Amino acid sequence: MSEKIIAVVGAGPGVGLAVAKRFAREGYRPILMARRQETLTAGAVEIGENAVTMVADAANPTSLRDAFSEIAGRYGSPDVLVYNVAVLQQSQPSKLEVDTLLEEFHANVVGALVSAQQVIPKMREQKSGTILFTGGGLALNPYPTYASLAIGKAGLRSLALTLAAELAPDGIHVATVTITGFVKPGTFFDPDKIADTYWNLHTQSSDQWQKEVVYQRG
Numbered sequence: 001m002s003e004k005i006i007a008v009v010g011a012g013p014g015v016g017l018a019v020a021k022r023f024a025r026e027g028y029r030p031i032l033m034a035r036r037q038e039t040l041t042a043g044a045v046e047i048g049e050n051a052v053t054m055v056a057d058a059a060n061p062t063s064l065r066d067a068f069s070e071i072a073g074r075y076g077s078p079d080v081l082v083y084n085v086a087v088l089q090q091s092q093p094s095k096l097e098v099d100t101l102l103e104e105f106h107a108n109v110v111g112a113l114v115s116a117q118q119v120i121p122k123m124r125e126q127k128s129g130t131i132l133f134t135g136g137g138l139a140l141n142p143y144p145t146y147a148s149l150a151i152g153k154a155g156l157r158s159l160a161l162t163l164a165a166e167l168a169p170d171g172i173h174v175a176t177v178t179i180t181g182f183v184k185p186g187t188f189f190d191p192d193k194i195a196d197t198y199w200n201l202h203t204q205s206s207d208q209w210q211k212e213v214v215y216q217r218g
Helices: 017-024 037-047 061-074 098-126 149-172 192-200
Strands: 005-009 029-034 053-054 080-085 129-136 172-179 212-215
Touching: 005 017, 005 098, 017 037, 017 053, 017 080, 017 098, 029 080, 037 053, 037 129, 037 149, 053 061, 061 098, 061 192, 080 098, 080 149, 098 129, 098 149, 129 149, 129 192, 149 172, 172 192
Parallel strands: 005 029, 005 080, 029 053, 080 129, 129 172, 172 212
Antiparallel strands: none
C-alpha cells in the first residue's frame, strides 16, 4: 500500500506542527509548508526523518501551485490537506486600509482555496480525501480590534462549508475546526489536544462526517 501523505500549509509552532506530529504518529508522511525554511527545519527536527519541508507563501497563489506541483511530482498528491494560516494583525474596521484587507485576505482565505484546488482533482479521482481548515472564533463573534482577521475567518468558514457540501458526494471530507480561544500549551487550548480534533475528523466514517467542530470550553 502506498504511503499516506498529509500536507500542512502553515506548519509553524502551534496547531500546524501539532497536527503534523499527530498524523506522523499514525504513519503519515507530513509535508510541512511555510514561508520560512528555518521554521520548517525546526518543525522537521521535532517530527523526525519522515518529515518533508516545502517553502511556500500562502498569500501567493503561484508559490502555492508550484509547491504542490513539486509535492505531487516527488511524493504524490496529499491524502490530507490542512490549511492553518492566519494573519494576526490588530485593525479596527473604520481605520482598516483596503490594501491591507486585500493582502491579508489572500493569506486568510485565498490561499486556502488555492491549496484545496491543488488536491481536489486527485481526491475526486480516488473518491477519498480530507481537507481541514483552521478556523477561529472571530468567524462567529467578530471583535472590532481584529477586523481583518474576523473577515478572513468568516470567509474561510464559508469556504469550508460550501466546499464540504460540494465535495461530499465525491467522497471528500471537508471541515473546519473553529478554535474559540488563544492556543497555548498546558491549557484547554493546548495545540496537542486540538490536534486530536483534526485526527478525529479525518477518521470519521462518511455517515458521521461533521462540517465544523467548534473547539470551545463547555
